[in-house]
Amino acid sequence: MRGLDSTSQVLYSSGMIRGKERQRTVRMKSSRLWRKKARCPATSQPINAQPQQMEMEAGTSTPKTPVVDLSALLEQTVFGDEEETESREGPTGMDTAATEQWRDAIPEDGYAVEESPPISIEQFFEMTGIGFVELTAPRRSLHPSQISSQKPRNPTEASLAECANVMAIELPQLVLYSRVCQDIEERIQKSKADFEQMEDEAAKMTPELFLEYSGADQESQKELVQCLNLIRKNTRLRARSDWYDWKLEWIEDLKHTAENAFTNLQNDARSLEKIKAKADEIVPQLQQEYDEIMRELEAEKVEVAQIEECDQDYLNELKNTIAEQNVEVESLRAEVKEADDQLHWLEERLENIAEQKREATAGIAEANRALHLQTNSTGAEVFRLKNELKALEDLHMFHVSKVQSDTFEYIYASEYHVIIPCRDYYPVTKEIDILRLPEMRTKSKDSFPRLTSFLLSAAKEHVRRSKASTVRHIVQVLADFWSSGKQLRNQILQLSFKYPVEIEARQTPEKPFSEFAARTMILFPAKKAKAYVSFVFDSDTFSRWPLSVNSLRWEVQIGYGSINEQSVVEAISERMSEVSPSHTYACMIDACIEVQEACG
Known part of the structure; x- marks a missing residue:
């Protein structure tokens, strides 16, 4: 997966290195050639061929703009010793003429660029012998002999431990494997798209690294291949490091999931231990009851076998007799129930009679007490009754002042005096009179005298309308x-x-x-x-x-x-x-x- 992504990095890094080395080599060779031509201006090779020769010696297929190294001229000049310079290099005019002749040899429109055949990335890999990991190669870590050939089992044959193992370990691995495969497929597709884009760019414009390699000598090609191998190895190691980091993250996630599942299993185990402890307490009793029931069942089976061995006619006769007796028993039970109901009614009647007796006894006792008071009352009893009467009058704010067959008078709340005319103790409502006590007028000030007067008159009218x-x-x-x-x-x-x-x-x-x-x-x-x-x-x-x-x-x-x-x-x-x-x-x-x- 990292192979295609690192191709552009390799090409870019190698191109930068080789570009810098090429510029340095061109400058050095141009300087040497210029010194040689400067010392021997009358050489047989024309000056206008110097740029082409410098470029060819530099190992490039396209001519470049000539570079004049002025340090080669300046280092030969020593101020204060002109005679020695002239005797060693000749007249100064000769150097100036050579320079002007070389400068005039450069065409005004520059040198023509030589077109080289395009080189694709695949061709460059074939030329250099450098390859990357093949993404479609089969997995080599799994031998065919390691693949299980067992047939799928029936799901009902799987144990609970196997199911727990699958749910806690294998299922998360399958889910992670599916997610990782999907992610890897997406990255592979992206890398292929990037590689195709790089192929298109290389087809449009050949990278400088490819041109450098194709135009270099064997020694330079070996150095370039060695540099590319180092970059490839570094890229592979970095990709492998990233892969290990990524795989470590998967393992950490799976470990966390497995730890959670293990914790849940431990909690379930503790819960099951409690349930098992309760079951251990109940099971012996249930087992004892089961054994008792089984013994009773065996005894009944023995009895049934004995009954089957007896005379069936005699047994049928006994059954009929038992049925007749059951009918008689039911009739007797009905009679007993009826007798019980009658007994219950008589008991309730007895309770009612006893209650009436108690009430009659209490009434007789009260009458005897009243008779005793009438015949043998004392002053203490009279005062006690008066106190009770006064307490009741204070409670109800009602004090009777006069009771006769033609008049009934009482005082309400120590404030109002009510006079009710009667005829044989029957009130005459039309003649009723209500007065306010005189002492109440001086005892406290009335805030609303009109309201008091109105309510007194309204009370009389209210009694008349009430039809009491x-x-x-x-x-x-x-x-x-x-x-x-x-x-x-x-x-x-x-x-x-x-x-x-x-x-x-x-x-x-x-x-x-x-x-x-x-x-x-x-x-x-x-x-x-x-x-x-x-x-x-x-x-x-x-x-x-x-x-x-x-x-x-x-x-x-x-x-x-x-x-x-x-x-x-x-x-x-x-x-x-x-x-x-x-x-x-x-x-x-x-x-x-x-x-x-x-x-x-």
Whole structure:
């Protein structure tokens, strides 16, 4: 593969060496000839033949431009001793005449170039006897006797170790061999193309080395052949070194692949050892079970053989008897199952009766205790019951103050006094009255007196519309109403922390105490504007707050300034759309803050 690539290198190196030697030889011979002609100008050979003679002596086939070595003339001149020079070489005019005669002999258009026959690279190799490695030569490292003549085996006969060896070692070698062969083929094709290109170039213009060799004498040809042999040997050794380096890379890759495969095999071996250890623990037990089963099988085979030797008619009769007995056994099993079901039902019935007995016993004991208290109660028991009653009243914020057939009165949360007129303990809802305790007016300041008055009147109207038929129902309705009012008051109180709030009652004769509005004022200092926002609560909204938060309405009125009313409404709607019955904390003040940030 390196043979064709090194051809151009050999030709180039040899041409450079021989070109330099030729120039040096031409100069030396031209100098000697010029000295000879300078000393003997009257020679029989004409001066105009000197260039041709110099070129022929130099061993070239083409004439060159004559070279005049002035050192040959100058070294003969010695300043201060002109007489000695004239006596040795003759008159000075003779040297000048010879020089002018030689110069005039050169033609104006130069010497004609002699054309030599073209020499190809193959012809040059035949002339010099130099050859390179033949790329198509068969491999000599493999003898035909070494080729295996075994027939291919059946794949099922290959052992696991052979398969592992093939996958880890031989298969990577085959893959590498295929890749290397492909690479070598590509390089061979490239080298052939380069060689053909060099052949074409040599056919167009014969290299100077070929001309030098063809025109040189035998001694020069031997020197040139020796130089070419040294270059060829150097090139071959370099190619072999590159080949060994390349082959070393292949071996390193194969070694790395084999080491990885060996590591994987070691890991597999360790895993198999663990599996084998587990199998060794299980196999003896399985072997013991297998032996036991085989012994039972042998015993059953013996029994079967004995049965086959018995009277078959008698055996058939026994089989029929056994079948009849099996039918009777199945019927008995059905009866037993039915009896078990009946027993289970009776046990459940017994448990129910026992539970009823326990409940009856507990009821009798409670009745006896109540009877005992009625007949033999003491002051301690009375005080204990009063304390329990007071704890229950505090827990439910419900304190009964009067219970009669015509009146039921109680105090809720130590703040409201509820009077329910009755007729034989049945409430008259139209005459119900709710008052605020007088001490609450002086105990704490009411932040929203209008709201308090409105809610008291609305509570009466709410009870009338609820159509409650019992005192318990009325108490429950009012408890829910006041719980909603308490949370609603907290919302309005939070709004008043940042913005002024005014309560406006809105009602009609047809619908008294139907709704109210919490009106607040929002300032926009940057735009020098003011807007009024009213949150409107109808009867369903303030009686069921916060479950009715989605029914809350709002109204916007621009006081002054360049504020868009629609922008304010959209800001409030965006904030209130995020509110749910479980997330209503400070929703009104958040909506006002959103308006101030969006429009201010």
